[in-house]
Structure formats: C-alpha cells, structure tokens
Amino acid sequence: MQYLRSQEKTLMEKLEILTDAAKYDVACTSSGVDRKGSGNGMGNAIKAGICHSFSADGRCISLLKILFTNECIYDCKYCINRVSNDVPRAAFTPDEICELTIGFYRRNYIEGLFLSSGILVSPTYTMELIYQAIYKLRTFYRFEGYIHVKAIPGADPKIIEQLGLLVDRMSINLELPTAEGLKKLAPNKHRKNILTPMRQIQNGIKENKNDLVLYRNAPKFVAAGQSTQMIIGATGETDYQIMNVSEQLYKKFDLKRVFYSAFVHVNDDKELPAIPGGPPLLREHRLYQADWLLRFYGFEAGELLSEDKPNFNVHFDPKCDWALRHLEYFPVEMNRAPYEMILRVPGIGVKSAKRIVNARRNGNLTFEHLKKIGVVLKRALYFITCNGRMMYRTKIEEDYISRQLLGLHEKLPFSQDGMTFTQISLFDDVRFNPKPDIVDGNLALYGQF
C-alpha cells in the first residue's frame, strides 16, 4: 500500500523526488538509431543523438531521466533508494509520465524518455507498470521519439521481450565490475540474474535482424542496442580487471556502450570506502578514454594494462602511456603508414586520422598541411614524420618525450571550480580526477555521455 500512499504528492513534488533519485544513472544518450517521423505522431530519432541542455555538473541532458518509483524492496549499500534509507518516496502514474514526456518533448526540452525504477513488490510487477506507461506513450500519444528503459534483473523474460519491441534502448546495470563486489554491496542481486536478461536482449536483437531481412515491416527490437553501467571505486577492483570486464561485454554480449560511474558517497555504511577527495573522477575519465580505445582504435585491454601494471597512469592518457612504452613503433610516417597505425599516434583521433588518409591521396602531406587540415600536433609531433622528417629535432626516448609531454598539461574536465591545473607531485593525485578532453567534449556534444 506504499504505492497508494505516495499518490498524494503533486506532480512537481514527484518530479523532484524521482529526478533526484535518478540522477546517479550515467547514461543519458539518445544515440544509436535513425528514424524518420511517420507523419501521424510526434517525434523522430537522430543517430548521433542530441543534447538539449547541460546541467550544473556539465553533464548533457538529453532524455527525461526519471525513476518510475523510488520505493525499493532491495537494500544495496551504495544506493540512495535502498529500503533501509529514510528518504521521501514517490511513484508516478503511467499518465503522469506520458504528460511530462509529451509536454517536454513538444517544447524541444528533451530527446525522449529514460525510465528506470526502484523495485516495487517484485521485479516483474515493476516491469509491468513500466510497460503500461511506455505502451500508452507509444500507442495513445503516438510518441516516436527515443525511449530508453532499464530492464530489472529477475523480471519475467516475456515482459522484457514485449517491452523490447517498444523501446530504442534497453540496459541492465552490471552495478559492480565483479561478482564478489556485487555480493558484498548488493546482497539481493546476483550476477547470474543480471547476465541472463543481458543475453536474452542480445539474442532478441540478433533474431530481430533476421526477421527484418524477411519482413521489412517487422517491429524493431531494441533498435539502438543495449548498454550497461558499473560503479567505479566502491570496491577494490583494479583498472585492469574493469577493462577486461568491459572487453568481454563488448565481445561476448555485443553491448553498444559500457558506462562508468565514479562512486558518489550517499550512504554511510561500513562496507563502503571513504573517499575524502570526492568521487574518483580522474579514474572514471581514464576508463572512458580506454573504453574509447577498445571500441574505435583497435586496442585490446591486454595492451593497455597488465597484471604487473594494473592501473592507468595519472599523468598520461592511456594512449599516450601505451605509446611511451612502445616507442619501437614510432615515428610513424604520415604519408605511408596504414590507418590503424596513424590511429595509435597520441593526439590524433579518428576524425584526424580519416582526414589524413583521405587528403594524402591528393598529394604528399607536409606538417603545414597537417596543421591546415586540423591535426593537433602539440603531442603528435614527437611520434610522427612527414616525408621522413620530424617537425623539430626531437629524441625518440621515453624520458625525453615524457618530460616534454608533462609540460603540456593535459586538459582534464573536472575539479571543483572547473578547469584548474595542479602541480605535478611525486604522489598520486588523491582525487585521481582527470579532466575531459576534446573527445569527451565531442561525446557530450553528441549526447553519448
């Protein structure tokens, strides 16, 4: 009857409570699917995703990110909504969710809905409530914008299958990188229950692709693919373990994205680590950088880290760090090197690498040309040649290049008062908080954060 009790609140109060409860979810992306409007409803979807605003923490606001309810029967130690916490509770009705989504979408505030939920009564019961809301939104309101829902582990596979036909993206939180961590901090959740529906969605997407070949108008199942997220820094995993888990998720479960969420201290619990420096933002940043390397740059987790060197470098981004330890591959000749090798040069991203490969078909490239076509040479210059010459007289030597690069100051995206640069000390930065670089900027721009 908790559900009834919370109905007395106004829509404004509910929105506040259920937004506040949803804000720790990382994914707010609206990307992965291109869909024109049908002409009889409202909405479309753009593959790159669209950011509609940015909140005070600099994160992109793309979707109306809310919980259906923050009532929960579970007691996960890291979660603000755990049953043993005394926080104001509320629940939306399906109609209220439709009203907010349509009202916001019409005014171009948002790109769609991201609906997650605490667990009311049972996983299946909660998923049915979510289904009702989404069904109404899609059929009665003819909403054709982006919808992302969280599937709740342990829910009936049938309801996941039904819901998958209505939404663009479904995700299941891995919560913590390893099964041991999960056992310690989320006693009601089991690794197996999380991986089973993940596999179900993966198979559903595959089968759906076959159906689409046969019947062009077959309904699409989770068209934008599935993603997951895990909390970083709440348990003792190394970066190496985390990257291996991500790699497996990409390879074996065909995930579109893995999100990393720096642990934010919201509950006092003896099982939780103390984090005096605030959330480990630098670590989160390094993991995103490495994640990018896995997905777009052809790197493998084993190249970036190892048992002996299980954590990322505080001072250098993972690609730079790799290059410094593998100087035997450098310098790379811009006019001849294969695309894959150009991608491995620190400071050269996917777009620059593509431009270089295209532009050199039209004639030999010089450093002047590289600058003109927008390649940033600040870091790259230590690793490349044009027509056999380096830009300046530099040594290909780990110590020398490291010193030069340290002088450049990596641009990191965070710190309490925005972009500040601290002196390099002999000790690891407590916050281990890196700033976002241009890649992250682009990510945020395309709504992929």
Add this chain to the structure above:
Amino acid sequence: MQTILVCEDSFEGILTGIYEAYERKLSHDDVIIETGGEENFRLFSEYIEIKADEEKAVKVSRSLRRMLGDEVVYDLHNALASEDTERGNAVYHTVVEALNGKGRNVMSYLQNDSVRKVFELSRNVWVEIHHMYGFLRFEELEGGILYAAIAPKNNIISRLMPHFSDRFPLENFVIYDEKRDIYAIHPAKGQWFLVREQDMDDRTEVRVSEGEGRMQELFKSFVRTIAIESRTNEKLQLNMLPLRFRPYMTEFR
C-alpha cells in the same frame, strides 16, 4: 588581369555568380567572386556586377547535385549558409576543383585553401545546426501554436525546418530568426515556408497558453535537480553550452 564578379550577398546571388563565371569562359585562376560590401578595390582588375537570377541559381544547384552528389552539395550548401565574406569565392573555387577532376572526392582535398575554407565553414555551420536542434525552445501560445525565437550566427533557419517538420508534423509552429527578421512557419500536416518580417501584416501581441507556465516550472525544476552536487563543474557546463544560447532557453531565464 583579374575579373571580379560582385554578387548579391545571398544563396542565389553566389550561385548566379558561379553560373556567370562559367558562362564567360575565363581562366578560373583569374576570377574572384565577391559578395557586395565595401571591399578594397584592386588595381588592374575588371569589376562586373552580377544580378541574382533564380533560374540560373537553380540550374547551377541542380547540375552540382547531379555531378557531385548529395554529400558534396551538402557541404557547399552549409558553407553558403555562413556569413563569411569569402564564402562565395571559396565555394566557387571548390566547384572548379571538383569539376577539374577531383569529382566527388573534392572535400578530402584539404591541401587546397578554398576546399579547406568550405570544409571549415561547413563544419562550423553544421555544429550550429546541431546545437540548435537541441537548444531551441518552443513556447506554447494561446491556441496551441508553438513559437521559438533564435539568433544564430549563420543563416540556418531553412536548414532547421526539415528536422522540426519531421519531428512535429501535427503541430502548428513558428521559428523566428531575430537577427535576420525571418519567420519560418509550419502549418500542421502542411509544407513549411519562410516569411520576411516586412511581409507580416498587423502583428498582434500574443500570450502564452494557460498550461505553459507550469510546464516551464516543471522543466526548470528537473534541470536543477538532475545535477549532482559533488560533481559541480560550471566551467564544463559553459564549454558545452555557451552563454549566447542561454537567453533563449527556458531553463536559464
């Protein structure tokens, strides 16, 4: 001797200029397209005024699409939507490079200054279009019409309309470019069109609808609540969402 074609500062004007440049069969290296304005006059040059001609512009546009494909034309159109004074000449010389053999791959020929200029302008305009897709805000007026005001750096209103028309086919909506005094109007289930301010007769004050205030309050509350305090980073917010957009955005008013 150089020939300088002085065109009207508009999409049609520049395309007409390109038409004339080919029509006159001059050496392309010696032709410069300029758009109006008080340029410094050059010595030993012939200045020719070109009047914009819609028919010629359409011809050029159509043959470019046929010969170079949608992707190249997309970049050219983007570049023309900018208000850079050199865009006409850059687009013209990019077309020359394309028709002299680079063909559909012309946009990868970034060693060439004109191509690079078009590339940069196009990217710049694209970024602004993409920003506007997200940052534009509608208000509901009495009668259910949606209204949005914008002040973009580039002349992109006609490039925004296909997106919003596809998104809101059943809505009556208006987008107003304050800087250029252009209205784009989309009637429900209909085709959108542009209207210049001087063509609008007797404008009456319109009020927002009854439910508008409540929806705006709800959204403001959402934006406030979604931020995580321990990650506050206004500098990053500023980088991602520059101040120039904010006066037009509900949540920052």
